[in-house]
Amino acid sequence: MKLIAASWRRLALSVLTVLLVVSSFAVFTPTASAETYQIKLGSDKGLLQFQPTKLIVKAGDSIEWVNNKVPPHNVVFDSVKNPTKDADLAKSLSHGKLLLNPGQKVITTFPADAPAGTYVYYCQPHRGAGMVGKIVVDG
Numbered sequence: 001m002k003l004i005a006a007s008w009r010r011l012a013l014s015v016l017t018v019l020l021v022v023s024s025f026a027v028f029t030p031t032a033s034a035e036t037y038q039i040k041l042g043s044d045k046g047l048l049q050f051q052p053t054k055l056i057v058k059a060g061d062s063i064e065w066v067n068n069k070v071p072p073h074n075v076v077f078d079s080v081k082n083p084t085k086d087a088d089l090a091k092s093l094s095h096g097k098l099l100l101n102p103g104q105k106v107i108t109t110f111p112a113d114a115p116a117g118t119y120v121y122y123c124q125p126h127r128g129a130g131m132v133g134k135i136v137v138d139g
Contacts, residue, residue, distance in 0.1 A: 026102055034060040036107075038057035039133070040122065042069035047081065048126045050133035058115040065106050073123045073131075074098050075108065083117030084139075093119070111135055 035058070040051040046069045057063070065075050072099060079090035094105040116139030123131040 012094075021040070022026045027119055034058070036054060036062040036064055038064045040066050040068040041073035041075070042067070042071065044068065046070055047127045048123070050121075050123075050131065053132075054134045054136065056136045057110060057136050059110050059116070059139075060112040062107050062109040063135065065095065065099075065108065067101065067102055067104040071102065072098035072100050072125055072127075075106070075121055078122065078125050079121045081118075081120035083115040083119070083133070089114070090119075096124070098125070110135075 035053055037057060039055060043049050043051050048070060051068070055063070067073055075095045077090040077093040079085065079087040083092055089111075093108050093110070095108065097106075099106065114137050116137050118139065120134045121135065122135050
């Protein structure tokens with residue numbers, strides 16, 4: 001009888017341990033993390049454009065800008081063409097320093113509280129040639 005009772009206690013303890021471990025995974029599962037996207041500065045064919053020219057992201061996501069072809073390039077967000085026309089936000093997203101060598105990278109992270117809408121950006125040296133792009137922050 002003592003042997004059966006001890007076996008039941010061990011079985012119950014094992015089951016409780018398994019339930020505790022499984023439930024801890026459910027409680028401590030991380031929330032969805034921010035994504036990082038890549039945009040090339042200069043197309044693979046050597047055109048003065050961003051690749052892709054339009055990208056949809058969420059607030060908190062990051063963009064890795066990679067200098068590709070026909071440098072120098074930079075990334076400047078237009079302060080008038082963002083959802084709140086906020087010059088400080090546009091400046092914080094921009095990378096005004098010219099990237100001179102292929103493969104150079106800079107990263108822009110949209111704040112977690114970035115307003116939804118379309119953000120227009122351009123390459124300062126090639127803006128006149130139409131090197132303009134859009135990031136849409138999806139709300």
